[in-house]
Amino acid sequence: SAVISQKPSRDICQRGTSLTIQCQVDSQVTMMFWYRQQPGQSLTLIATANQGSEATYESGFVIDKFPISRPNLTFSTLTVSNMSPEDSSIYLCSVEVARGETQYFGPGTRLLVL
Amino acid sequence: SQQGEEDPQALSIQEGENATMNCSYKTSINNLQWYRQNSGRGLVHLILIRSNEREKHSGRLRVTLDTSKKSSSLLITASRAADTASYFCATDAFSGGYNKLIFGAGTRLAVHP
Numbered sequence: 001s002a003v004i005s006q007k008p009s010r011d012i013c014q015r016g017t018s019l020t021i022q023c024q025v026d027s028q029v030t031m032m033f034w035y036r037q038q039p040g041q042s043l044t045l046i047a048t049a050n051q052g053s054e055a056t057y058e059s060g061f062v063i064d065k066f067p068i069s070r071p072n073l074t075f076s077t078l079t080v081s082n083m084s085p086e087d088s089s090i091y092l093c094s095v096e097v098a099r100g101e102t103q104y105f106g107p108g109t110r111l112l113v114l
Numbered sequence: 115s116q117q118g119e120e121d122p123q124a125l126s127i128q129e130g131e132n133a134t135m136n137c138s139y140k141t142s143i144n145n146l147q148w149y150r151q152n153s154g155r156g157l158v159h160l161i162l163i164r165s166n167e168r169e170k171h172s173g174r175l176r177v178t179l180d181t182s183k184k185s186s187s188l189l190i191t192a193s194r195a196a197d198t199a200s201y202f203c204a205t206d207a208f209s210g211g212y213n214k215l216i217f218g219a220g221t222r223l224a225v226h227p
Binding site for chain 1: 149154156162
């Protein structure tokens with residue numbers, strides 16, 4: 001298994017600003033993922049954070065809006081840029097300990113944009 | 115796009131009763147996972163079932179998988195108020211050398227004392 005922490009746990013931000021969310025895992029993992037969960041909805045994959053290379057984004061998500069860093073095998077950040085109220089969501093990171101195996105999720109960051 | 119569809123969307127039962135949630139998906143999978151989410155918090159992993167497995171148990175949880183029907187079910191026996199949560203199925207999709215999860219819409223379970 002893996003223990004994952006996220007910072008901040010929640011935040012209230014003004015539109016037009018940016019917020020960087022941190023994800024820390026207690027062991028080295030190859031794959032880290034970022035998901036968004038809009039209010040009352042299911043989870044949607046934003047991107048896969050690859051160590052040593054650019055993130056791979058899913059359809060509908062772009063690097064300018066959601067830049068991601070992955071400086072090492074235990075840490076990643078997701079920035080939500082130029083925020084609008086539509087960005088109000090829970091953002092979750094997850095890790096895959098081994099290919100094709102269980103993905104473990106962090107506690108999430110609850111973001112409210114006013 | 116969402117691959118998994120779950121039903122029911124919401125389920126309300128009394129403590130002690132069993133709860134059954136269903137998940138259907140569209141494409142071939144390697145495995146299917148069930149997660150629980152309490153009140154907008156992080157996801158807790160419940161069970162992973164592989165495409166060559168038909169049934170798996172963990173405590174009061176029983177998961178079945180029918181790949182011919184592209185469907186899975188999660189049964190919670192002898193439910194408790196603490197089981198109140200949203201339950202999601204997630205199927206894997208290998209793409210670009212990594213395994214990404216595609217989540218169903220989820221079932222909101224309410225267990226009343």
